[in-house]
Amino acid sequence: MVFSRRSAVYMLLVGLLVLFLSPFGWLVLTALKDSSELRALPIHWWPHDPNLGNFYEALTHIDYLGYARNSLTIAGIYSVLVTLASAWAGYGFARLEAPGKRVIFGVLLSTMMLPQIITLIPTYLLFADFHLVNTYMPWVLWGLAGTPYLIFLFRQFFTNMPKELEEAAIIDGCGQVRIFWRIFLPQSWPVIATSLILSFSWSWGDYLAPALLLDTDRTTLAVKLATGYTNAHGAQMSNFMAAGAVMYVVPVLALFLIVQRGFVSGISTSGLK
Template sequence: MSVSTTLARPTAPDAAAGSGRAAPRRRRWGTGGVYVLLMALAVLFAGPLLWLLLAALKTREEWASGSTGILPERAQWSNFIHALTDINFAAYTLNSLFLATTYAVLITLSSAAVGFGFARLQAPGKRALFFVLLSTMMLPQILTLLPTYVLFSRIGLINTYWPWVLWGLAASPYLVFLFRQFFAAIPRELEDAAIVDGCGWGRIFFRIFLPLSRPVVVTAFLLSFTWTWGDYIAPALLLDVDHTTLSVAITAWYRDPRGNAIPTVQAAAAALYVIPMMVVFLFAQRYFIRSALSSGIKG
């Protein structure tokens, strides 16, 4: 009885081999689960864009009825032609590009300079001031938009691009936080060596710290460009018809002779409106990921 029991029991090496075979199997199942989750999230996030493209290929009757299914009976590529020709699409696109680029460049440089000051310079009350700066992130932009409009109206900056220039020069609390986190992780030896060589703080910032922060610079530019490109409220409130952006034009000026909106053409214009941001993100995604890894860890 004892002999048969002894023979039936697996030896220690056999048990170890069994657990060793089970470990890769568990890892494969875990990796497969992660991929399934990522694919499900990709489909979830791509769903609105797919719906937009399908809506852009439908007729107004199919859109109005909603009973013909998800796919259009016959693709209406003419909607994209109307989207490009019914309004001055190129001019409004250039307005949006100019406004977004100007704002993104200015706010990236100003936020980098402020983040450099908080990270490397010493001054009394610096921590308290940094806390006040971060606390402004809790204020919604819509809350300050009306007082800002009144201020710009009194100094004669309505229907101009100067408000975006001033906003860009004022820096962004979130971007300042990103730059501060990155600059704080740079070794002090680089700064000391530059000071010994006779460099001032301006040269240290532009010659050493700013080139080293390329991932954060690209990320800050991408985020601020996206904010301005996708903004509707501020251009609608501050700009007139000639100076407004593409987001306002898409919403306001695709109309039939009766003044009713044409949703299929608006959907086609919105699909074209997304393309520049997709191109910018595809070229900048590696810097965006690298910045997220390097700026959010060390304090």
């Protein structure tokens, strides 16, 4: 009975794994097909003659590495700044006392229900008034502002830390800034890893903000993948786009594999209280 139940669980997990990986598998197979196979009917799952040259064409048809550099710059700046800003705000909500702190924290959490698309046009007009369009300063400002979800994660983690650490540091003459940088932040590596992965993937995969705020030369790879792979007649070259998309997910996967242990630990420990 135990064996059959365990086997059923494994079969269910394998089935879910296949279900979740099937879109990516279809993307890889499309990236290996020739243009003629994409137009052929009936549709064949496996390419007759896998063509790895599509990946080279995806790199050379557009300035792939240049747009990838733009995406890495934006995602790197944003993820580092938003992690530090969210950690500092979370520390304040967790360890400092101030009138109306709970109300402010509740208002902060309520902003998570506000869709980004609603604030996109007003944000563009604001940045245009300050001549920040076609620069990377919007991502710097967004990073310095922190995000409600990451602030919540850091606040939950810092709330669970022993008060004796803070009291011992105060006795030694440390102020709140030094306590944060020397004691609390180094102990929060699981949440830092979680924040870096989430914020990097948000910025790396964002299409709307770069399309609205940046011109063709400074835009990101996400925008160029959607618009750059066309032939002389304006038709979309799906196999080149698929090859570019396969390579597009590599940085996020690499970051996740590097800090995955801290990511899983951060997600689990930040929700304990």
